[in-house]
Amino acid sequence: MTETTVAQALVTTLRDMGVRHVFGVPSGGWVDYMEALRTTDGIDFVLTSHEGGASFMADVCGRLTGVPGVCFGTFGPGATNLATGVGGALLDRSPLIALSDEMTAPMRGRVTQMGIDHQALFAPITKMTTRLEADKVSDMLAEAAKVALSGRPGSVHVGLPVGLSAAPATPAATGPIAATPPAAASTNAIAALIAAFTAARKPILAVGLGAAHARVGDKVIALAERFGLPIVLTPMAKGLVPEGHGHYAGVLFHALSDVVGQTHAEADLVVAIGYDPVEFNLESWMRDGLAIANIDVEPLDIDAAKHPVAADVTGDIAASLDALLALDAAPRDWDLAAVADRKAETFRRLAPDSNRFGPCAALDVLRDVLPQDGIMACDVGAHTHLIGQKWPTPAPGTQLMSNGWSSMGFGLPAAIAAKLCRPDTPVCAVVGDGGFLMTVGELATAVREKLNIVILVFTDNDLALIRIKQEKKHNPIYGTPVRPEGTIGGPSLFGVPVVTVDNPDALRAALVDGFAADGPVIVEALLDSREYDGLVLHKDKP
Known part of the structure; x- marks a missing residue:
């Protein structure tokens, strides 16, 4: 590979991963990266008015493209401004790579203008934070992208020590980065899920953002139709099930949630599919004593003293749903006409x-x-x-x-x-x-x-x-x-x-x-x- 600079290697690697825009407010330390962006086809720098806007924009690019969005902020106030959208990407589950200036090694820990510890700043609002090294540019960015995309997507921070941009680097060939696929759930967990679902007379499907990431909307609808089940969504799962579908029962937490609550209050089991409590804690809407079976890429987070955990099925969501779809069982006991009436009342109001x-x-x-x-x-x-x-x-x-x-x-x-x-x-x-x-x-x-x-x-x-x-x-x-x-x-x-x-x-x-x-x-x-x-x-x- 031809020798190049860190700035050129970083920009080329991002471009080859599929990044098309880098958002931010430039600094002196960013000038070499700006020049690399200017001279590299297929990727552009977008000047924003505020670093917070830059990080929100990167969040949405990550959501819509499936490639981590990228944003930049300089020392101190640039990084703290950037942090708002970086934390947003973590909790709204959007793949994002945040870049920031960092002090040189001799100045880390010294008292200096705009100097704070960016690794400490970003640690609680990212899935991972690291510092770029000249001989590992492509590998470190590829790892950052994989972390951002895998499991529940989120943000990663990569610090750019000032002066590193002009150092020589040897980029490795990098293409689009794929998330690490989730493993299949254990056979014991699947067996517990089947047992709980089979015993329940009025299970309800509570579907969250993780189901959208897993692209299992068709399986959710097929499960509801097969067994006659109502579906409630979290707000960020909107679009997974059409509002006009006969099994759609409404959105949790938002307007007239008490009417939606009349439906889930009748349930004897919540089947949570890709349900992420970052939107709305389960115990905040489930009646006390109501059991749950969880299907997600992450373990269940709930107050188990209030809600019996019938199954916690951690792994590939689509495969776990297939286990339920394969069951030979009769429709459950829901009055779907009453569910439809409540939905109609909600939209009327x-x-x-x-x-x-x-x-x-x-x-x-x-x-x-x-x-x-x-x-x-x-x-x-x-x-x-x-x-x-x-x-x-x-x-x-x-x-x-x-x-x-x-x-x-x-x-x-x-x-x-x-x-x-x-x-x-x-x-x-x-x-x-x-x-x-x-x-x-x-x-x-x-x-x-x-x-x-x-x-x-x-x-x-x-x-x-x-x-x-x-x-x-x-x-x-x-x-x-x-x-x-x-x-x-x-x-x-x-x-x-x-x-x-x-x-x-x-x-x-x-x-x-x-x-x-x-x-x-x-x-x-x-x-x-x-x-x-x-x-x-x-x-x-x-």
């Missing part, structure tokens, strides 16, 4: 209030305008709880949210990354006016990259989830109004036109025009946040 222009109406209009293959990224807030239950999601990856990490500021960077990954797909972001303020600077990134995304801002001047909790405690509203009154301000922000609407017809026209535009467009919907009050933060246990 999530219909728009005709007396106000609220978030339900805005979401209905957006769903009607956005093509079925379009991607909607949402921020964190009260509207997320509506989207989790209400938004029809035709396939995994068409609705992007942060639920394991639940960071405000996710929505806009997520939409930018989605459009970069899928340039021919219509993409929008749904953000509250509070979350919008956190990453509004990334509008400049969307303009610079000439991305046609529509940013739908729900303006109600209200951090509604916290305000509702204040009122439930009979506390005064304090610290939750985003502004006394008014809008996000001006006919444009960072060169992005703003269209303000206050009714569904005007919203529809603005969205149609926005998706047809040449660049980013903000559509600001002036909404009544009181519609949330009767729909979100319901009890999950009956």
Whole structure:
């Protein structure tokens, strides 16, 4: 192999692994890597307004492409800014490689400007953290990618000591990196699963993000149809089962979760499939004493004192489901008509209030305008709880949210990354006016990259989830109004036109025009946040 520099080896290796974008804010130590990115075909540097936006973008690239997203931050504040999305990738289970400047060996542990221990900073918010070595560039990046992709996907940090970039390196041939496949579950665990499932009269399927990663949606549906079982999803598993399917019973944790709870309260066994408690702890919704059989790549995490563990089947999810599908057994005792009635009640109550222009109406209009293959990224807030239950999601990856990490500021960077990954797909972001303020600077990134995304801002001047909790405690509203009154301000922000609407017809026209535009467009919907009050933060246990 021809000798090259560490910077060139790093960029070439990432490119050959399938990475197409590296997001970040440059530093002096990053200049050689920038030049390597400039001169290497097939991979580009994307300048972001803030390192937090960069790491959110890398997260979404990892989700949508199956190749770890990559981001960079410099010493100290660059790394701490980057950490928000790096932690998000860990808990939202997205493959990501975070790169950061690091001090040279003589300066590690010394008092110096911007100097902190990046290995210690990233250790609790990644699956692995390491420091690049000149003679192992390709091997170390390949290992980082494999760790990020395997098991429950997540983030990995690789420190780049300053000055290493110009050192000689000999890159190894590297291609796409595959996750380490999970081993098959033990025969004893499969036997326990079959015994528990066979004995149960009303098992329910609780399906999580791990099932989406394992791509077992068809098997989940086949199992439900074969044995007459209802299916509940966690929010980030949306799209795995169509909302119109006869066995779909709703989403846990989000709007009107008490109605969904009427179904799972009848169960005598929870069959958890790829259920990741990072979204919602099992004991937070399962009635006390309800048994569980877990099918996942990781062992069960539950309070076993409250919930008998009938089976903990750790290994290949698809193979474990095949063991159940092979059973010769009769349908169970569920009244699926009653399940359907509860689902219909949920969607009826999530219909728009005709007396106000609220978030339900805005979401209905957006769903009607956005093509079925379009991607909607949402921020964190009260509207997320509506989207989790209400938004029809035709396939995994068409609705992007942060639920394991639940960071405000996710929505806009997520939409930018989605459009970069899928340039021919219509993409929008749904953000509250509070979350919008956190990453509004990334509008400049969307303009610079000439991305046609529509940013739908729900303006109600209200951090509604916290305000509702204040009122439930009979506390005064304090610290939750985003502004006394008014809008996000001006006919444009960072060169992005703003269209303000206050009714569904005007919203529809603005969205149609926005998706047809040449660049980013903000559509600001002036909404009544009181519609949330009767729909979100319901009890999950009956």
